[in-house]
Amino acid sequence: MAKTVVIDPVTRIEGHAKISIYLDDVGEVSDAQFHVVEYRGFEKFCEGRPMWEMAGITARICGICPVSHLLASAKTGDKIQAVQVPPAGEKLRRMMNLAQFTQSHALSFFHLSSPDFLLGWDSDPAKRNVFGLMAADPELARAGIRLRQFGQTVIELLGARKIHAAWAVPGGVRSPLSEEGRTWIRERLPESRATLDIALNLFKRFLDQFGAEAEVFGTFPSLFMGLVGKNGEWEHYGGHIRFTDSNGNIVADGLSEDNYRDYLGEAVEPWSYLKFPYYKPMGYPDGIYRVGPLARVNICSHFGTPDADKELREFRDRVGGVATSSFMYHYARLLEILASLEKIEELVNDPDITSKRCRAEAGINNLEGVGVSEAPRGTLFHHYQVDENGILKKVNLIIATGQNNLGMNKTVTQIAKHYIHGNEIPEGMLNRVEAGIRCYDPCLSCSTHAAGQMPLHVQLVAGDGTVVDEVYRD
Amino acid sequence: MSEKIKLATIWLAGCSGCHMSFLDLDEWLFEVAKFADIVYSPVGCDLKEYPENVDVCLVEGAVANEENWELLLKVRKRTKFLISFGDCAVTANVPAMRNMLGKADQVLKRSYLELGDVTPQLPHFPGIVPELLERVSPVHEVVQIDMFIPGCPPSAPRIQAAIEPLLKGETPKMEGRDMIKFG
Numbered sequence: 001m002a003k004t005v006v007i008d009p010v011t012r013i014e015g016h017a018k019i020s021i022y023l024d025d026v027g028e029v030s031d032a033q034f035h036v037v038e039y040r041g042f043e044k045f046c047e048g049r050p051m052w053e054m055a056g057i058t059a060r061i062c063g064i065c066p067v068s069h070l071l072a073s074a075k076t077g078d079k080i081q082a083v084q085v086p087p088a089g090e091k092l093r094r095m096m097n098l099a100q101f102t103q104s105h106a107l108s109f110f111h112l113s114s115p116d117f118l119l120g121w122d123s124d125p126a127k128r129n130v131f132g133l134m135a136a137d138p139e140l141a142r143a144g145i146r147l148r149q150f151g152q153t154v155i156e157l158l159g160a161r162k163i164h165a166a167w168a169v170p171g172g173v174r175s176p177l178s179e180e181g182r183t184w185i186r187e188r189l190p191e192s193r194a195t196l197d198i199a200l201n202l203f204k205r206f207l208d209q210f211g212a213e214a215e216v217f218g219t220f221p222s223l224f225m226g227l228v229g230k231n232g233e234w235e236h237y238g239g240h241i242r243f244t245d246s247n248g249n250i251v252a253d254g255l256s257e258d259n260y261r262d263y264l265g266e267a268v269e270p271w272s273y274l275k276f277p278y279y280k281p282m283g284y285p286d287g288i289y290r291v292g293p294l295a296r297v298n299i300c301s302h303f304g305t306p307d308a309d310k311e312l313r314e315f316r317d318r319v320g321g322v323a324t325s326s327f328m329y330h331y332a333r334l335l336e337i338l339a340s341l342e343k344i345e346e347l348v349n350d351p352d353i354t355s356k357r358c359r360a361e362a363g364i365n366n367l368e369g370v371g372v373s374e375a376p377r378g379t380l381f382h383h384y385q386v387d388e389n390g391i392l393k394k395v396n397l398i399i400a401t402g403q404n405n406l407g408m409n410k411t412v413t414q415i416a417k418h419y420i421h422g423n424e425i426p427e428g429m430l431n432r433v434e435a436g437i438r439c440y441d442p443c444l445s446c447s448t449h450a451a452g453q454m455p456l457h458v459q460l461v462a463g464d465g466t467v468v469d470e471v472y473r474d
Numbered sequence: 475m476s477e478k479i480k481l482a483t484i485w486l487a488g489c490s491g492c493h494m495s496f497l498d499l500d501e502w503l504f505e506v507a508k509f510a511d512i513v514y515s516p517v518g519c520d521l522k523e524y525p526e527n528v529d530v531c532l533v534e535g536a537v538a539n540e541e542n543w544e545l546l547l548k549v550r551k552r553t554k555f556l557i558s559f560g561d562c563a564v565t566a567n568v569p570a571m572r573n574m575l576g577k578a579d580q581v582l583k584r585s586y587l588e589l590g591d592v593t594p595q596l597p598h599f600p601g602i603v604p605e606l607l608e609r610v611s612p613v614h615e616v617v618q619i620d621m622f623i624p625g626c627p628p629s630a631p632r633i634q635a636a637i638e639p640l641l642k643g644e645t646p647k648m649e650g651r652d653m654i655k656f657g
Contacts, residue, residue: 006602011516011521011522012520014517037539037541037602037604038487039538039539040487043585045572057568060567062490063492063493063494064494107494129512129520130503130518134507135507142501142504145503149498149501152498161629162495162629163491163627267592268593270595270596270598271602272599284592
């Protein structure tokens with residue numbers, strides 16, 4: 001008999017989600033869906049508030065990547081004020097973003113995903129977590145914890161707190177790095193680099209070990225989107241938007257965030273609070289694209305730092321050019337930590353990083369602005385319309401994780417079809433389906449920022465599944 | 475060896491910043507592991523069902539939808555010492571900004587109809603996508619709370635100062651700016 005298996009909640013991810021797996025009469029998987037079941041409401045309730053509050057409010061969209069919202073919001077404010085950020089301000093913002101990449105990617109790899117690799121997909125679910133890792137391999141766990149701590153502390157040294165620092169503002173940043181901060185970063189960098197080397201070597205071993213998983217953990221053609229610099233190099237803050245395909249061909253390049261509506265659409269499905277962005281010229285759902293570490297690594301020509309470029313060449317040799325398996329998100333994430341550490345090292349030695357000339361001041365000079373930044377999970381857009389006093393009239397946010405929604409659904413379906421046969425489903429098989437989602441490191445706090453209240457619908461269901469009573473309220 | 479306490483964390487409507495701040499305990503997490511077993515947590519445990527007889531649970535986030543409500547009631551029944559963890563849990567904070575808005579259909583129109591350019595519709599899938607509550611509430615409006623740790627998020631040193639005594643079976647002193655300041 002046809003039935004549905006629901007994984008509820010999906011664990012070791014950052015947010016609230018379920019997965020439904022639909023089995024047909026003979027126990028084969030006919031479909032699978034990734035449901036995001038969280039919903040708060042920023043686009044609407046920010047209206048009527050001063051534009052200057054947005055960095056502080058939108059940081060609260062997400063405790064994992066508050067820096068992304070700080071930066072996208074501040075960049076939107078730069079445009080509304082029509083100011084040029086002083087060079088020191090841009091370098092400081094870049095440094096904080098690189099620190100965030102480091103901490104967020106370390107969290108994804110060590111705390112959330114490595115228990116699957118190290119303890120096993122089928123290991124005891126009570127111990128398959130970061131505490132299990134601490135018991136099984138304390139030195140590795142400690143190194144991972146300290147790598148994340150490095151990123152979080154750089155953020156704190158710049159913005160005075162690790163989470164929700166109200167530091168980036170329209171026009172620049174509030175304060176530069178202190179000399180004490182500079183010394184701390186310099187002293188701690190070698191340890192962080194050493195940990196990253198351990199993680200890279202470890203992951204390359206997993207690649208050999210989990211070749212079969214990598215084949216089905218979201219291997220499919222799609223577009224990839226992200227920011228690149230003017231020479232096509234890896235970008236995380238400035239630059240322009242590029243789309244490439246699975247063969248590495250450039251589909252669109254030099255796109256500006258200002259007219260994102262021309263190339264990005266957002267579809268809605270009834271079974272998820274997360275919308276489904278797609279590449280407009282190809283329509284819905286054919287315009288599937290992926291963002292985040294895998295996309296950034298696929299679309300760029302090079303990182304621009306020696307060790308990360310060396311690793312990128314090896315990555316491309318191993319995956320055969322363009323990586324089309326979402327399993328490689330983990331690998332791309334490690335390359336991005338390496339590049340971030342190298343770029344932090346460059347910045348910490350830059351005289352501008354302690355310059356007090358890090359903010360331009362201005363009033364409201366444009367009534368509309370779009371800001372873009374690369375969050376750890378992908379490209380993030382903030383779009384504000386304001387009145388003459390800077391009071392928000394309309395807000396739209398396109399969040400990184402949402403843009404992977406089509407890809408995440410395709411991934412869980414592929415994994416479920418591969419591993420699940422018959423009505424008896426071992427727990428370890430369901431964990432593999434969840435692990436497909438963990439590849440994307442989805443941030444569902446972020447992605448379900450959307451506004452509003454839902455009409456209430458209460459169902460009283462009897463033991464045999466029949467609906468005894470229903471109440472609707474709108 | 476003495477029995478470890480059973481520690482859980484749950485996360486309702488919030489940004490996960492409080493859970494991130496918990497992870498900012500960094501190497502002190504090894505101390506947590508000495509005194510506690512993590513029996514349920516979205517980021518620290520793979521178990522799907524909230525167990526019985528939990529000693530201490532940290533609740534992040536406000537109560538904003540039917541699932542938050544149901545989970546919280548279950549957690550209260552199965553937990554001895556429940557902690558309202560962070561400003562969203564304590565005051566409903568940012569998620570409650572939607573309480574000031576008018577009719578639900580007006581705001582839903584913005585998110586899913588006006589900004590959804592193809593297949594515009596309101597997400598609705600009984601049993602899967604939870605309905606939002608009319609009003610977002612702090613957790614103590616729904617269940618009895620044994621302790622509050624405010625902050626947006628509470629810093630890791632504050633979390634440590636609050637839970638270190640609990641792990642050893644003592645009651646922490648929640649007083650002074652370092653322990654109870656909001657924001």
